[in-house]
Amino acid sequence: MSQKKLGKLIEQELGIKVIYTRTEDEFVPLWKRTKIANDSGGKLFISLHVNSAPRARSAKGFETYFIRPGKFDDATNVAQRENKVIELEDSPKKYPKLNKENLIIATMAQASFTKQSEFLAGAIQKELDRGFTSPNRGVKQAGFHVLVGASMPNVLVELGFITNSKDYKLLSQSKYRKKMAQSIFNAIVTYKNEYEKTL
16 A cells, blocks of 8 residues: 555654554545544645546546645546545535535635645655656646645645556556655655745
8 A cells, every 4th residue: 555655654764653544445434534634733634546537548647636725626527536435424415515615615724735735746746757657647626525624734646547557557566656655755855845844
């Protein structure tokens, strides 16, 4: 798992405690993931994902998202797919519909973290682009429930497309995932050097 590889690097190299919202292939409600981060007093929230595009199997590459209050329509389809896991939860109706108005309200509290989130997202994309030949799909903005409510700089990283045969094959390799973790770690170091006082 990439998150464990990344967490190990952070703890060993930076001496920073890592809190996982999950460590196994188990479902954790989206609201609980941000609650875990907030309750632990986290300084960064990084959500790692694998993308899918069943209707466009040629789609491949990595991309990183953050929320900018008032602007978040870069990737509606990706956000809808990620948010769809809410249907697996016991009380899916408790989530507000993330239409434009509700999302503006829900993300206003994160306005103070926008600059840091955007910086981290850019650093992650730069490091992944440096280390991999897979397409760099860029930094984007979208309304992910898992990011809404995080009281800290936060990003969501899509490492590749499980629906693309080449991405799938690469992501299945431990060595490849370790290299991806190293790239994200390098971006965190860049972020830490820029915002030292916040970590």
